[in-house]
Amino acid sequence: MALRADRFFDPDPHQREVAMQLYDRVAGLPLICPHGHVDPRMFADPDYSFGTPTEMLIIPDHYVFRMLYSQGVPLEALGVPAQDGIEVEQDHRKIWQTFADHFYLFRGTPTGIWLVQELEEVFGVEEKLTGASAPAVYDRIAAALEKPEFRPHALYKRFNIEVLCTTDAAADSLEYHKAIKASGWEGQVRPTFRPDAVVNIDTEGWRANIDKLSEVSDISIDGYPRFIEALENRRAFFKAMGATATDHAALTAHTGRLSEAEAGTIFRRALKGEAGAEDAARFTAHMLMEMARMSVEDGLVMQLHVGAYRNHNEQLFKRFGRDKGADIPVTSEFTRGLEPLLNAYGADPRLTLVLFTLDETTYARELAPIAGHYPAVRLGPPWWFHDSLNGMARYFDQVMETAGLYNTAGFNDDTRAYPSIPARHDVWRRAACNWIAGLAVRGVVDMDDAHAMAYDCAYKLAKDTYRLGD
Amino acid sequence: MALRADRFFDPDPHQREVAMQLYDRVAGLPLICPHGHVDPRMFADPDYSFGTPTEMLIIPDHYVFRMLYSQGVPLEALGVPAQDGIEVEQDHRKIWQTFADHFYLFRGTPTGIWLVQELEEVFGVEEKLTGASAPAVYDRIAAALEKPEFRPHALYKRFNIEVLCTTDAAADSLEYHKAIKASGWEGQVRPTFRPDAVVNIDTEGWRANIDKLSEVSDISIDGYPRFIEALENRRAFFKAMGATATDHAALTAHTGRLSEAEAGTIFRRALKGEAGAEDAARFTAHMLMEMARMSVEDGLVMQLHVGAYRNHNEQLFKRFGRDKGADIPVTSEFTRGLEPLLNAYGADPRLTLVLFTLDETTYARELAPIAGHYPAVRLGPPWWFHDSLNGMARYFDQVMETAGLYNTAGFNDDTRAYPSIPARHDVWRRAACNWIAGLAVRGVVDMDDAHAMAYDCAYKLAKDTYRLGD
């Protein structure tokens, strides 16, 4: 189906018209992408290719294959690489056919929305994807991917991206970012410092990660003090490479400072492989305090993503590894959990702390009141499962009255799927304009305010929050 | 008031029109009733009578009398039978008058909606029920109930029911189901295996229930192994009698396997009347694992209803017993609670596990992600207090984007109140069509998809989930 110009707006003609007016002024603004998981290699390698349509759209995208898996299609049949050596489907046309046969599963889902828009706007596919149309659609995308205008640099320009931030391990050498810088290309691709793999001592492979951190920082991490030193060293390096932010994932929002001695003791136990679950929880809580302290000192914006219970499906994890659509949210608590951190740094004008939740009950109850009080805090956009039309509507509904729009952080696409970026921002811009139009037609804000709010949602809040301004 | 043809649809004329189009195609589909509490006796006894209007609509319906109780009308005045021998009102016309005098309490409630529709569509009562109209309405219903077309079999046909599943204790002899089978009647009434009263060792009267289970299974339950044997025996019997599903209620979704020895020890303590609350919780968690194992083996669909804190009002419970509108929900947790069960059986293609919650915060946070990942899991419709227009709207809003429609289980009416069944399904069909129309008018799905989704919601999902297909 051809995309409707007024899609996703309220059915009421008046609200739809106002939403359209607001949207028309922001639809063409450059994209600010302050948080995401696009592979920087694609911008460093001028010959980078996305591979087949299946390699681009299915195999790496757990949003896509989890839905087929949930209906009984094994990941093996979708070509997802197994770690245990088992053979998986290699015929990309066959995988594509399976995907198209099941595309009805995505009715009414954000993944469905993104894919339809991506197929039409990026690849010019206007026919509906079904089992019958699958081969023709595959051919069309495959043909497009051969052309130079479908290389990452060309798409960057076509997508009108102003800045795109990647997410990079603390021990990452940032070689691709170096290559991008060296290439003289005019795109703005920035790293983000993500130290989870060395900070959360219960991460699988933690010991090896510490060794790698020692190596890249040239600091021999023999204990807690050198660990801190190495992290500060890497932050400085990331900052020099253009980073303006860090990112932290934690199961809970628990924070709390340990004494230097306690931290040292736990770290020693971890080095010996003797740390327990309680050690890990306390150390993460402590390191969040340390990360906030460092952000106060070096000015890197601190992002905190809370509440994903990782790798819930053990068998799947053993065979296919992390990030396979088997992370399930848990309840989160911020009021008591963040109290130590906010008491120490929440009123410090040097800190910006962007909070993300998977537990929407915290929007109105905890996060909006916190963001509406502490100067350092901004509330990030709806994350992951909630990055959807309804998820955004609930966010606007439950957050904005208490936090105020200006204590929120605009949008980020948080995606690995580069060609889906315009569709994701477009959904946000439409949802935001529809929300603001609802305020305008109800007489809550006037049209001058409405236009300003639409601009802030679409562009300025993200840019300001992440200190990406000029 | 005469029922409006377009009732419950969005006020926007365009969405309402599309909803009406969708509804028109599904309104006449047969009713699939895969879970409910209708008394099978009414189909076994050809002379079954509903009694007076008061006996049919008030005395047995805790949805109705809890509301009057909440406003100070004692259950005694409503004829609800007391267990402690106290006298209750016997004048059914007087009770009806009290009910009608308070009917304004149901304004805007699902019970009000069902009653109005039931009165008009089943009994032809078009005048509004008030204190003034009460006697005339009573007479009209009483007269109707005299007629043969208001016997259960006739209503089954008139209601266009395709299949109706009852809920039956594990130790039930299924005598009425046997009689229905023997009668040669063409209706499809199936039992459902509900072992709560023997599986939850803290149930009042548990020891007597075990004795009854021994008796009907002809297996002397002297310990845990024979207990399991007896359950397997009964499941086979239920299946032979037409059951396609089991049903389990638990305060929490906690699951976890005990060793054979531990299970045996707890069961022994229970037989001696020495088991404590912790024993009961661990045993239930274990038995849910066992029930899933048996479902994998025998193919009975497993239903799990979580989160009702039973008999909150102690005095009321002592006088009137269970199910008197005094069950209050509590917070629920599924992500960690179901992990053992899902790791063991969640990817087994032989299992279907239908989950129900009274804690709507789990829709978007836990249940939709779980249903959108595990092949075995389907999410049941809004349950009990949430079986309402707004409850359904919240369900569609919070579940569908993440779980996808096809990981949900359609509708079930879950009711004891047989004559209310058509009204309940009609509310669901209207709510579903309105939701889908909202997607269509916003350009999220096209009309072909919309019609398919409406059909699936109204009919096919329930039939497929419960393996009631032809």
Add this chain to the structure above:
Amino acid sequence: MALRADRFFDPDPHQREVAMQLYDRVAGLPLICPHGHVDPRMFADPDYSFGTPTEMLIIPDHYVFRMLYSQGVPLEALGVPAQDGIEVEQDHRKIWQTFADHFYLFRGTPTGIWLVQELEEVFGVEEKLTGASAPAVYDRIAAALEKPEFRPHALYKRFNIEVLCTTDAAADSLEYHKAIKASGWEGQVRPTFRPDAVVNIDTEGWRANIDKLSEVSDISIDGYPRFIEALENRRAFFKAMGATATDHAALTAHTGRLSEAEAGTIFRRALKGEAGAEDAARFTAHMLMEMARMSVEDGLVMQLHVGAYRNHNEQLFKRFGRDKGADIPVTSEFTRGLEPLLNAYGADPRLTLVLFTLDETTYARELAPIAGHYPAVRLGPPWWFHDSLNGMARYFDQVMETAGLYNTAGFNDDTRAYPSIPARHDVWRRAACNWIAGLAVRGVVDMDDAHAMAYDCAYKLAKDTYRLGD
């Protein structure tokens, strides 16, 4: 901008028209204000002045200054008095300018809505408040405040207030209420008995509060029995002074009776300054039981506000004290917490218990089922952060189907900000009429019922719940 007559109603023309019809009949009803924090002194002192616009609208209103604080404006710059002797801004025009420069922060917030309506309807300010218009607006308000028609008594009449209840500490002498009575003024200003400061033994300054209670009650509180006696004494005094209600704030809804001996022991420890956090929690739980018992006996309506974690920002608390916009909600639990109290008194026809929550997840899950069952319970209106257009919509959505309208308590403004009272009631009346109009246009209720419901929401439920009837 000039306020639109149909503001806040649904954009759909039909629903808006019906909402307008409903609203037209209730807009002019007198205001029932059964719970709030207006200073009774303003009615006792015939020469009471609100001071400057800044003193009236900014300095005392934590809804206002928390938002500027969250964006980096220190409370010192807003003239909020510091307890630690530090100097704060004294130039009220300068503070006003800062406020106006940041007024865009209130876009789409309830505070923004109230202020705009208050400025226009109370002070005749129709121009938009901006940095540019700030001085002129200040002048206009300042000029108005000079006039006799802007004295509290005159505004009481103009606002069409029928009754206004204040909130007063148990040890308060009620001198202003005495003076109001003595003055012969025809306004109805009633005290409310709030014993938190003596009942919650972990309150800062608790020991001094007990001494004050001893003094005003003329009962020397040397232990728990005299403490109870003193409370009963004060309740009788408040009742004699016109009180119809009490109010209780607690971090949790935990209730539970202690033995007389246990209560005595904890109280003794508290008198010696040796009570711990666990003591405080158990004592509060016990005292809620006692307060319910006393309410059963003396007929004072019992209000319970649950879930505010007070003084989250420690530095701010040290400098500026309580109630500075730094209270953050936490999750709440009512089903198990209130079980002891409801089992003891929940079916007693003499008790009315009005429950308030900051955790909206409890609306549909716990509070609506509890209010829809227990005769004593009514659910209070959306509180604090949820006293907003969306907060009200969520309340109507999540509460009404299960609780029924007639188990709710109407509206209260809960405000310190006297001139904002009409705007707050108007938002509620509009939101309620819009909700009811939504039911009417969907065919859920007829127009007769709709008008009755609008009247009940706007006026009668609050009056009846708080026993303020004639």
